[in-house]
Amino acid sequence: MPELPEVETVIRGLVDDGLIGRRVVQARVGWARAVATPSASRFPSLVKGRRFKEARRRGKLLVFPLSGGYTLLIHLRMTGRIILAPPTHEDPPHMRIRLGLDDGRVFCFCDPRKFGRTWLTREPETVLGTLGPEPLDIKPAVFAERLLSRSRQLKPLMLDQTFIAGLGNIYTDEALWEARLHPLRSSDSLSEDEARCLCKAIKKVVRRGIRNLGTTLGGGITNFQLPDGRKGENREKLAAYRRTGQPCLRCGQNIERLVVGQRSTHICPKCQPLK
DNA sequence: AAGTGTCCCTGCGAGC
């Protein structure tokens, strides 16, 4: 599932592969609902002819400012992928949007489960405006103040993109394990030190995820890949996520799975007590 | 304001 480190990895891969400066010469929508705005029928003519000026990330969104004042935004949700590849006579599996580039390559947004969305707009802030601060930018003191001013369970709060942008199920579980905090603790029950510790833990697991090119869980079509087809290498670095029944890397106690806000959650019951 | 439930989707792993 693409979270901040996976999206960052995708962006870096696209920049490395020379996306910037390329012009869109052909466009096709393979699944109308993959386009949030404009209508799927207007999308191709509106994107054609524009150059990729920049590629950046905000939260879990891919942000591509194009020439002519428009911005292309893509949210991969759970199973979305970007493929940048030489053209083939056949579309890649689950192709939802295909952009032919002026160097002959194709930029494809593929998404087996059809949850991903794209926007082509002059006003990217309508999509980005509600996002909370970036985990790698926020200062621990500011994070602590934000956290302590709310009264919510830690895990749902960390997954709330308006509270902090970019975290998903994997890195939330990892950060809570790192900070030795139970996911059901109420945010206003934390000490200042615990809150700062959580902020640092978030930065640590996110940086590690980026360094390892993201987390690829398995080999299937629904799992994360880089635009060139490589897999992320962060899975073996995970301490909690999907390690149910395996020993905690700190204390040896078995990792347990619970459900918090309809999301599977992994904790060490000894390191992360619910006081 | 916080929490819960539902919906969107379909590949895949578990169980038989």
Next chain:
DNA sequence: TGCTCGCAGGGACACT
């Protein structure tokens, strides 16, 4: 081996 079944999950939304 081949089948069925239910899980997985980000985010929008309705509702309590």
